[in-house]
Amino acid sequence: MKTKLSEMTAEELWKLFPISLVPYNEQWIEYYDDMKDLLRTILSAYHIWRINHIGSTAIQGIWAKNIIDILIEIDPDENIEAVAKTIESNGCIRMFSGANRISLNQGYTEHGFEEKVYHLHLRRAGDNNELYFRDYLNEHPKIAKEYERLKLDLWKQYEYNRDGYTEAKADFVKKWTLEAKKLYRNKYS
Secondary structure (H helix, E strand, O other): OOOOHHHOOHHHHHHHOOOOEEOOOOHHHHHHHHHHHHHHHHOOOOOEEEEEEEOHHHOOOOOEEOOEEEEEEEOOOOOHHHHHHHHHOOOOEEEEEOOOEEEEEEEEEOOEEEEEEEEEEEEEOOOOHHHHHHHHHHHOHHHHHHHHHHHHHHHOOOOOOHHHHHHHHHHHHHHHHHHHHHHHOOOOO
16 A cells, blocks of 8 residues: 555655656646636635746746646735635645745645646735746746756756755746846836
8 A cells, every 4th residue: 555645755755756857848838727717716715816827837948847836826814724725625735834825736646646737836915936037037038948958957966856956946046036026126016
């Protein structure tokens, strides 16, 4: 009998769900749209500011993990815990909880990834640096290709260490997010 995901260590999870990059796939837009429609339906009783496709699958033409990242921004006065519980009751697993940030995943099983995998990032409105980074890379293909090269260079080194992979990209992401925020100013305020 397989160990439940909730009982696995981080190292066991990383072995079961290694980092794997694939070429850009137009279907990612469709996968995002499907989840966005579901989220709008199940969260219709809450004050949702924005639902956006973020992460590398939202950047045109670059290799990425086959995981759709979605940012859900809620009203500052909304009950974040109630919103998270509604998402959980619709098939997502909570991965992280903080005062103003909750992360949930869908598409992970004891046997590995399902065909469609999602990371949902539940946040207060305005906690959205990923939108600036996404837009900047989509409008600056040369920088997007630099990001792709960095990801490809790090892939095998961090294949079984998601935290290390994320940390190794952090300076690049921070640099271009700051540049984007200068360029776009308060685009998402």
